[in-house]
Amino acid sequence: MLHLLLLLLLPDIVMTSSRRLPPPPPPRRRDSQVLNIRLCPQQRMPTVGLTVRCSNLRLTKIPAGLSNRTTRLFLDHNLITSLSSGSFAHLRLLAELDLSHNQLSFLEAGCFSGLAASLRHLDLSSNQLSALDPAVFSGLKVHANLTLNIWNCDCSMQVRCRCLDLDFSSLEEVICRTSDLPNLGAVGVSLVSLVEDWDLCGSVKRSPDVLSLVTMLLWFLGLLLCFFYYIHQNTVVARRHFDYLQFLQTRDMKKSKTISNINF
Ligand SMILES: *[C@@H]1O[C@H](CO)[C@@H](O)[C@H](O)[C@H]1NC(C)=O
Ligand SMILES: *[C@@H]1O[C@H](CO)[C@@H](O)[C@H](O)[C@H]1NC(C)=O
Numbered sequence: 001m002l003h004l005l006l007l008l009l010l011p012d013i014v015m016t017s018s019r020r021l022p023p024p025p026p027p028r029r030r031d032s033q034v035l036n037i038r039l040c041p042q043q044r045m046p047t048v049g050l051t052v053r054c055s056n057l058r059l060t061k062i063p064a065g066l067s068n069r070t071t072r073l074f075l076d077h078n079l080i081t082s083l084s085s086g087s088f089a090h091l092r093l094l095a096e097l098d099l100s101h102n103q104l105s106f107l108e109a110g111c112f113s114g115l116a117a118s119l120r121h122l123d124l125s126s127n128q129l130s131a132l133d134p135a136v137f138s139g140l141k142v143h144a145n146l147t148l149n150i151w152n153c154d155c156s157m158q159v160r161c162r163c164l165d166l167d168f169s170s171l172e173e174v175i176c177r178t179s180d181l182p183n184l185g186a187v188g189v190s191l192v193s194l195v196e197d198w199d200l201c202g203s204v205k206r207s208p209d210v211l212s213l214v215t216m217l218l219w220f221l222g223l224l225l226c227f228f229y230y231i232h233q234n235t236v237v238a239r240r241h242f243d244y245l246q247f248l249q250t251r252d253m254k255k256s257k258t259i260s261n262i263n264f
Helices: 002-009 011-019 156-164 191-197 200-263
Strands: 044-045 047-053 070-074 097-099 120-124 143-145
Touching: 156 191, 156 200
Parallel strands: 047 070, 070 097, 097 120, 120 143
Antiparallel strands: 044 047
């Protein structure tokens, strides 16, 4: 009787619980991190060593469990947004690292630490990087592909470009995508010419100086004008007084002449 009542009120729950369905399979998680490194094809070759290809797997993080014998690692065409410090620290033989075509916008200082001795080529092209931090590339004297990012060129960018350990050729064909006022002319300029031909810091510093100089000059001119106007007005008034005095004097002289003429 009770079972029948429950069946009328809550048909779904009672039916499923009585049928004892097997648990649903866990959802496939291809959209996040590869949990199994075996999804990345690996190839071992005598001369180049172990190549691991984790391209195009919609990865959001660096997969865990990479062999420390990896010499070439392809992580291109994924959804990785940032690299944390020591991400590759255990890959002491890594010579080539491809992180192109991801969503990288933040590289933590030290994210490439441990690679200075082995790394020969680093590809960071086609990402969302806007600022260069020399601490990120500390000790990495390699050619890096930095093209097709959203580099913002300002004074600090210029200063940082000069302190990079990376091979200078890495800055060729790397284009400034944005810049701040008053240096918008730097948009479209390559980082090489930014370092060699531009002075973003100078113009930023110089413009307030020029402005204050012009202001001072205008003040001085104004002061000078006031001064000359004052002198001019004074001379006019003084001349008027002088003329009046002269007039009085000649009138008095005429008067006294006529008086003396009358007296004689
Ligand atoms: C890789 O790791 C193993 C065990 O942790 C270690 O014995 C081996 O020397 C390491 N190889 C390299 C090239 O670092
Ligand atoms: C750098 O990367 C871009 C896009 O990923 C590619 O077209 C270009 O050939 C690469 N340049 C070098 C020097 O490897």
